[in-house]
Amino acid sequence: MSKTKETSTNFENKQLLIQCCSEVYAIEMISGQWILSILYGLVGGKLRYGELRKRIPEITERMLTLQLRKLESNGLVKRTVYAEVPPRVEYELTPSALKLTPILKQLKDWGEQHKEVME
Amino acid sequence: MSKTKETSTNFENKQLLIQCCSEVYAIEMISGQWILSILYGLVGGKLRYGELRKRIPEITERMLTLQLRKLESNGLVKRTVYAEVPPRVEYELTPSALKLTPILKQLKDWGEQHKEVME
DNA sequence: CAGCATCCCAGGTGATACTG
């Protein structure tokens, strides 16, 4: 670390922005090509890794794993590992993530209105 | 086009997602390192390019221009060019963009709550 | 079953210099 001066400066700016502006922080969390697909996949209840994968056929294993880890570390998804053979891992939304859904609904409504305005 | 098979497929998927899910479309619009800074810079009313730049000292001219064009083509910002010397260009939020602000407020509130939950 | 490791390319972004 502390190698690339400008990059680290930028990173610090971004971190600062995320810390002071909670909306930036929130948007960071729901940004990313797969985040919403995963969130929506889980609104129905907990799912195993393989089940989740079937609901999002286009995603690669790599990205599903990466994004789930991101969601987990962001506190939007809870990951439960069962000490069994064969292994079983279940994912579910946290209460916090569930509170996000009405806001997503509003974004959807805004988006639809905005599309109409646009032509 | 039609060169890289997988990439174009992916692009199509993404476009499809944006078209069918208006929340994805909305999130796309407010995602990006500078979008919110610019939006917030303009909530007070119209500003000239240079004035806007002073409000966001860290942004480069290149990025300010690019992001403003993105916002313009997305219908969030209106750009007005005055045929004068020296040139004058003013930017202002569209009504649609203004409707977004309460939703951003909610995202902010959620973000703050979520931060508290997180430790 | 539920991942991780590796390689690789495309696109986004910064720095810098130039222009109508």
Added chain:
DNA sequence: CAGTATCACCTGGGATGCTG
């Protein structure tokens, strides 16, 4: 004043193959 052009870098994400 309000941009555009060019180069160069870094990260995100895909493909593929391996493992506890």
